[in-house]
Structures are given as C-alpha cells and as structure tokens.
Amino acid sequence: MTIMNRIGKARTSFTGSLSKFRSRNETDPVIWEDLEEALLLADVGVATTERIINEVRQLAKEEKVTDPESILEILQRKMIESLESSNRELNQNSSPSIWLFVGVNGVGKTTTIGKLASQRNAMGQKIVLAAGDTFRAAAVEQLKQWAELSESTVVSGSEGADPSSVIFDAVEHAASKDAEIVLADTAGRVHTKNNLMEELQKIRRVAEKGDGTVTETLLVIDATTGQNGLIQARQFTEAAQVTGVVLTKLDGTSRGGIIFAIHEELGIPVKLVGVGEGVEDLLPFKPTDFVNALFD
Ligand SMILES: Nc1nc2c(ncn2[C@@H]2O[C@H](COP(=O)(O)OP(=O)(O)OP(=O)(O)O)[C@@H](O)[C@H]2O)c(=O)[nH]1
Ligand SMILES: [Mg+2]
Structure with missing residues (x-):
C-alpha cells in the first residue's frame, strides 16, 4: 500500500484549490495570490507558505518560467525540498x-x-x-x-x-x-x-x-x-x-499541509503517518511520495 491511494481527500482539496491558479493567464499577477491561498487552505501555515511562495517566485524569475504548470513543478520541488534533511529513523540504540x-x-x-x-x-x-x-x-x-x-x-x-x-x-x-x-x-x-x-x-x-x-x-x-x-x-x-511526530488520520478530512508547518516551525520530523484504522495503515513518512501524492 502506498500513501498515494490513502490521502485522497487531501489530494482532491489541494488540486481543487489549485485549479483557479491553473486557469489563470500567465501574465496575471494575482496568480501568486491563488497559489498562496491554495497552500493556506491546505494548512501549510502562514510563515511556511510565505517562505515557499517567495522561493518559488524567485526561482520562476531566474528560470524565466511563467506558465502555471511549470510554476507548479517548481512548487512541487520546493515542497519536497522543505521536508528534506530530517532523520526519520525510529531510534533503537539500546536494549530495551x-x-x-x-x-x-x-x-x-x-x-x-x-x-x-x-x-x-x-x-x-x-x-x-x-x-x-x-x-x-x-x-x-x-x-x-x-x-x-x-x-x-x-x-x-x-x-x-x-x-x-x-x-x-x-x-x-x-x-x-x-x-x-x-x-x-x-x-x-x-x-x-x-x-x-x-x-x-x-x-x-x-x-x-x-x-x-x-x-x-x-x-x-x-x-x-x-x-x-x-x-x-x-x-x-x-x-x-x-523526537518525532506521528501524524494520524491523513486518510480523513485532513488537508495534510500541517506537516510542512511542524517541520519548519518546530524542526521536529514527522516520522510516521496514520492513514486508517487497520494494522497496515501506519507508514513511514516519505516526503517525495507525500508531496507527489498531493499533486497527483
Ligand atoms: N481514520 C483514521 N482513524 C484513526 C487513525 N488513527 C487512529 N484512528 C482512530 O481514532 C480513534 C482514537 O484512537 P485512539 O488510539 O484510541 O486514540 P488515543 O490517542 O489513544 O486516545 P486517548 O487514549 O483517549 O487519549 C479510534 O477510533 C482510532 O481507530 C488513522 O490514522 N486514521
Ligand atoms: Mg489511548
């Protein structure tokens, strides 16, 4: 089982709120507001949203990218990046x-x-x-x-x-x-x-x-x-x-973006995610899979 097919609601609400952004004309300056709104609606939090949007804007400018789809690719990359560099292993160095x-x-x-x-x-x-x-x-x-x-x-x-x-x-x-x-x-x-x-x-x-x-x-x-x-x-x-966070009920009505805020504002890695009530429904947290699932 992958996280892809378990966070359906988070995904539909995120891609749903990106649809306004996608439909914009590329020269329209409000596209950045749409993007900001989508992240805030996904629960990413104000500070983290601001940082991510600024970085995406900067990169889009450097790479001379203006169409919404390419901007979304940059966003996806930045979101994965912002969750990297954490140690998510469950530490088990002494017995018991x-x-x-x-x-x-x-x-x-x-x-x-x-x-x-x-x-x-x-x-x-x-x-x-x-x-x-x-x-x-x-x-x-x-x-x-x-x-x-x-x-x-x-x-x-x-x-x-x-x-x-x-x-x-x-x-x-x-x-x-x-x-x-x-x-x-x-x-x-x-x-x-x-x-x-x-x-x-x-x-x-x-x-x-x-x-x-x-x-x-x-x-x-x-x-x-x-x-x-x-x-x-x-x-x-x-x-x-x-030492770590277990984020549960990602299969529910959650919007999932809280992962970014926890990581950035508290510096605590999300180590496990709960995606249901069954034995199998606990997964190690993998940033790339998670972000890709949100965009898929
Ligand atoms: N959908 C879904 N339900 C979950 C998940 N994790 C836990 N639950 C449900 O949430 C409810 C509460 O879970 P518990 O494990 O009893 O929570 P707890 O933190 O031990 O609660 P207290 O001991 O009362 O503080 C139960 O009905 C669980 O089945 C999850 O990842 N997804
Ligand atoms: Mg309990």
Whole structure:
C-alpha cells in the first residue's frame, strides 16, 4: 500500500484549490495570490507558505518560467525540498529501547502503538506494551486487544495506578525477556494543563531508572485538527523532549499541509503517518511520495 491511494481527500482539496491558479493567464499577477491561498487552505501555515511562495517566485524569475504548470513543478520541488534533511529513523540504540507516545485525547496514540507492535512483530522484533494510560480501564482493554493481534505482551497496573511505575515495570519485564522495544502508552492530556505535562517528565525519568533508555518520544497529532495541531506540538515540545511526530488520520478530512508547518516551525520530523484504522495503515513518512501524492 502506498500513501498515494490513502490521502485522497487531501489530494482532491489541494488540486481543487489549485485549479483557479491553473486557469489563470500567465501574465496575471494575482496568480501568486491563488497559489498562496491554495497552500493556506491546505494548512501549510502562514510563515511556511510565505517562505515557499517567495522561493518559488524567485526561482520562476531566474528560470524565466511563467506558465502555471511549470510554476507548479517548481512548487512541487520546493515542497519536497522543505521536508528534506530530517532523520526519520525510529531510534533503537539500546536494549530495551523505550518509545513514549504522548498527545492530546483521541489523536490515535493507542492505535498507533497497536499498529507499530504488529509491524515490528512481523519484522521479528520482540515488543512489550506498557499500559501507561491508567486513567480509564477501557484504555488497558484496548491495548490488550492490540497485543493479542500483534502477539506482544502487555504490562498493566490497576486503574488509577501511577503511570510511571507501570512503564517502569514494563521495562523491567522487557529486559528480563530480552525484548527490544517497549511501546509506552500514556493518557491523553490537554497541553495547557501544567500538572499533566509535568507528569510526562516524571514518566520519562522513572522509565529510565531501570535498564532501558527512552530513545523516542513520539508526539501523536491528529491531522484533521489543522493549525491547532501546531499549537499542541509547540507546548508538548516544551514539556517533553519530543523526537518525532506521528501524524494520524491523513486518510480523513485532513488537508495534510500541517506537516510542512511542524517541520519548519518546530524542526521536529514527522516520522510516521496514520492513514486508517487497520494494522497496515501506519507508514513511514516519505516526503517525495507525500508531496507527489498531493499533486497527483
Ligand atoms: N481514520 C483514521 N482513524 C484513526 C487513525 N488513527 C487512529 N484512528 C482512530 O481514532 C480513534 C482514537 O484512537 P485512539 O488510539 O484510541 O486514540 P488515543 O490517542 O489513544 O486516545 P486517548 O487514549 O483517549 O487519549 C479510534 O477510533 C482510532 O481507530 C488513522 O490514522 N486514521
Ligand atoms: Mg489511548
């Protein structure tokens, strides 16, 4: 499966908003406004849109290009370029490696963990799931179902238990079984609640008290939340040492451009994208495929 056939809505809305631009006469100066509008509508964000448009204008001038289709080719190139140079590998340099999943409520943390556990298990890796969302009993149940599907073990505590200690136990368990990775779920939290954000720091500290190391803190963002995702990202990066973003629900009504804003304004690489609810629907993020899919 490729990203091409999964981000249909993002693509149709982007190509739809480019149609005005395409229909312009090449000498019409408002074409730049059309292009700007298309990027803003795609959720690229003001600052990033401005930079990209300026670069495209500059290049078009240098290359003496004036027709809309050639300008779009330059835009496509620039968009790919602006996502390059990031390391998108999931770091796994110690055993066990702990990957913490954080984010606001309902963005897809638990689902992403489930998908990732299945994929890694299929690669022959031994995975332990830590039920660090001790807030709701249903959260543990949800994780257990994914564990069954992915043939991984879950370590959980009682409802209301300290999430740090559950994750600590999971790391101990992983170490004793020679498991490579601990995928640690956490309860969804609002980025404006200080005590909950501080809890993330404690989770991290306690998680590393045993044999494991936190090698990834993955911020899960729902792509359909648009620019609000950027605000969340900013606050989470301040509280937790976020190493990468998982952008979910790109199959939905999202416009996808938030990837550019996150990358440029926060310098955090998008490492994985969620394109559906099934096990297969988690893909490594590839800038070229993504941008090409938007233009296709
Ligand atoms: N379409 C689509 N749905 C997704 C994707 N990822 C997650 N979901 C759905 O989003 C809903 C919420 O997912 P969860 O994994 O429970 O989210 P969470 O972040 O763990 O939520 P809390 O634990 O309540 O904070 C579920 O119905 C998932 O199936 C995705 O990439 N695409
Ligand atoms: Mg959850």
